[in-house]
Amino acid sequence: MHELALMEELQRIALATAAAQGAQRIHTVMLRVGRLSGVDPDALAFAFEVVMAGGIGQGATLELEVVPTQCRCGGCGQRFEPVDVIFACPICGELSADVLRGRELELTGLELS
Numbered sequence: 001m002h003e004l005a006l007m008e009e010l011q012r013i014a015l016a017t018a019a020a021q022g023a024q025r026i027h028t029v030m031l032r033v034g035r036l037s038g039v040d041p042d043a044l045a046f047a048f049e050v051v052m053a054g055g056i057g058q059g060a061t062l063e064l065e066v067v068p069t070q071c072r073c074g075g076c077g078q079r080f081e082p083v084d085v086i087f088a089c090p091i092c093g094e095l096s097a098d099v100l101r102g103r104e105l106e107l108t109g110l111e112l113s
C-alpha cells in the first residue's frame with residue numbers, strides 16, 4: 001500500500017522534527033499533494049491515523065492541500081488545468097507533456113508543542 005509507506009516516512013520526519021524541538025505532542029501535519037502524485041487523499045488520511053496511533057502524534061490532524069494539475073502548452077504557451085488524463089490544450093488542442101505542477105508530495109508544516 002503506497003499511502004501507508006508514505007505516511008510511515010512522513011511520521012518518521014514528524015517524529016524526528018518533534019524530537020529535535022523537544023516537543024511532546026504533534027497537533028497538525030500539513031501536507032501538499034499534487035493530483036498527479038497518484039495518491040488517494042482518503043487513503044492517506046486513513047494511513048495517517050494508522051501510523052500516528054499510540055504515539056505522540058495520536059489524534060493529530062492531517063491537513064491536505066491538494067494541488068491541481070497544471071500544464072503548459074508547447075504550441076501556444078497557454079497554461080491550463082487538464083480536465084482528464086489527456087492533457088490537451090483548450091486553446092489550440094495540442095497535447096502537452098509539460099507538467100508545471102501536480103506531482104508534489106511534500107511536508108509543508110508541523111504544529112508541535
Ligand SMILES: [Zn+2]
Pocket residue numbers: 073074075076077078089090091092093094
Ligand atoms: Zn495550445
